[in-house]
Amino acid sequence: MSGSSADNASSWSRLSSLGRKDIEAGRKPLRMLVTGREGQVVSALVELGWHQEEFEILALGRPDLDLADTRSIDGAITARRPDIIVSAAAYTAVDQAETDKASAHAVNSIAPGEIGRVASRLGIPVIHLSTDYVFDGTKTSPYEETDPTNPLGVYGRSKLEGEYALAAATDDHVILRTAWVYSPFGRNFLKTMLTVAATRDHLSVVDDQQGNPTSALDIADAIVTVARNLLQERASTLRGTFHLAGRGAASWADFAAGIFETSRPMGGPSAELARITSADYPTAARRPANSRLHTAKLASVHGVTMPDWQSSMRTVVSRCLPLRDNNHQNPSKI
Numbered sequence: 001m002s003g004s005s006a007d008n009a010s011s012w013s014r015l016s017s018l019g020r021k022d023i024e025a026g027r028k029p030l031r032m033l034v035t036g037r038e039g040q041v042v043s044a045l046v047e048l049g050w051h052q053e054e055f056e057i058l059a060l061g062r063p064d065l066d067l068a069d070t071r072s073i074d075g076a077i078t079a080r081r082p083d084i085i086v087s088a089a090a091y092t093a094v095d096q097a098e099t100d101k102a103s104a105h106a107v108n109s110i111a112p113g114e115i116g117r118v119a120s121r122l123g124i125p126v127i128h129l130s131t132d133y134v135f136d137g138t139k140t141s142p143y144e145e146t147d148p149t150n151p152l153g154v155y156g157r158s159k160l161e162g163e164y165a166l167a168a169a170t171d172d173h174v175i176l177r178t179a180w181v182y183s184p185f186g187r188n189f190l191k192t193m194l195t196v197a198a199t200r201d202h203l204s205v206v207d208d209q210q211g212n213p214t215s216a217l218d219i220a221d222a223i224v225t226v227a228r229n230l231l232q233e234r235a236s237t238l239r240g241t242f243h244l245a246g247r248g249a250a251s252w253a254d255f256a257a258g259i260f261e262t263s264r265p266m267g268g269p270s271a272e273l274a275r276i277t278s279a280d281y282p283t284a285a286r287r288p289a290n291s292r293l294h295t296a297k298l299a300s301v302h303g304v305t306m307p308d309w310q311s312s313m314r315t316v317v318s319r320c321l322p323l324r325d326n327n328h329q330n331p332s333k334i
């Protein structure tokens with residue numbers, strides 16, 4: 001697909017045939033511009049766009065919109081003038097960010113400020129995705145929105161700076177801090193577990209980091225609800241920072257165990273799990289021991305409640321099976 005294909009108006013209608021019907025009936029769907037092309041959250045929103053008529057989704061990524069290039073951000077948004085922007089793209093390689101600070105900073109810290117400036121000039125609300133990794137993990141209960149931040153690594157720090165930059169540029173924003181995102185799309189822990197288990201009988205996974213596995217499919221539903229609220233009401237109480245995460249906590253080892261328990265009876269890959277400590281699994285970036293998020297504010301203000309992580313995980317595992325050819329090396333095991 002040529003990069004300029006997203007540059008014409010047909011990109012909007014191609015993503016939502018139902019939206020076209022609305023246009024013909026004189027009811028125009030609301031136009032949601034989402035940053036990124038192949039990412040998990042953007043893909044989930046594009047898929048959702050196929051099944052509802054309220055929003056028409058435009059996924060806009062490189063080269064049409066390059067977050068590392070502030071001029072391209074201004075040009076891309078100004079040319080399309082959407083009703084709402086979802087800032088879903090980011091530099092998400094947590095370990096790589098430790099040695100690629102400049103890229104993480106450009107994409108995660110600078111770009112959200114530029115998106116906010118352009119959106120403010122055009123009067124467009126922004127929903128921005130951020131992360132549980134803004135916290136250091138020393139709290140022993142779930143983190144609330146007002147808790148002090150203290151990122152342990154470059155990725156978390158760069159995302160926190162992005163929150164500040166967006167908030168400084170526009171009041172008309174919602175920052176959704178989410179966590180441990182998985183989906184049938186892109187790269188994520190769930191797909192890694194299935195892929196590795198297709199070729200290995202034993203797997204070691206850390207058991208001393210607690211968080212909330214969150215399905216990008218559920219995030220997309222939540223974003224649509226928040227977008228609807230922002231476009232209906234200007235109230236400042238609807239704006240600000242909110243935590244959005246799957247219900248229930250898990251360690252990465254618990255998450256892996258759940259994935260294998262679901263996959264095995266479906267005839268999918270599974271492996272024997274060794275529960276290890278972070279010290280036994282050295283990584284470039286430190287990760288919080290506890291990054292569970294308290295989500296009551298989003299429920300009370302926006303009416304968003306999330307399913308428990310186990311039920312959403314089962315949906316995603318079943319969608320990932322059988323593994324695609326390029327996802328496994330040993331087809332006889334699945």
Ligand SMILES: NC(=O)C1=CN([C@@H]2O[C@H](COP(=O)(O)OP(=O)(O)OC[C@H]3O[C@@H](n4cnc5c(N)ncnc54)[C@H](OP(=O)(O)O)[C@@H]3O)[C@@H](O)[C@H]2O)C=CC1
Nearest residue numbers: 036037038039040041066067068089090092129178180181
């Ligand atoms: N993944 C996770 O576990 C978590 C993610 N988050 C946050 O949620 C949001 C969505 O994450 P997720 O969907 O998982 O992300 P992914 O890693 O799946 O996708 C990242 C997206 O960012 C795009 N992107 C990266 N660099 C640029 C750039 N320079 N210009 C334009 N687009 C770029 C990628 O583009 P392309 O499509 O071209 O590859 C891709 O679409 C992010 O803000 C992330 O920080 C928060 C908590 C957990």
Ligand SMILES: Cc1cn([C@H]2C[C@H](O)[C@@H](COP(=O)(O)OP(=O)(O)O[C@H]3O[C@@H](C)C(=O)[C@@H](O)[C@H]3O)O2)c(=O)[nH]c1=O
Nearest residue numbers: 092094131132179180181189192204205206252281287
């Ligand atoms: C693949 C693998 C990972 N691990 C550990 C490493 C790490 O501590 C943990 C998770 O590893 P991952 O690299 O998949 O996940 P990680 O990159 O830490 O995921 C994070 O991504 C960013 C974008 C976020 O915003 C966070 O919310 C979080 O989802 O599991 C094992 O113990 N065994 C394994 O086989």
Ligand SMILES: [Mg+2]
Nearest residue numbers: 092093094095
């Ligand atoms: Mg990772």
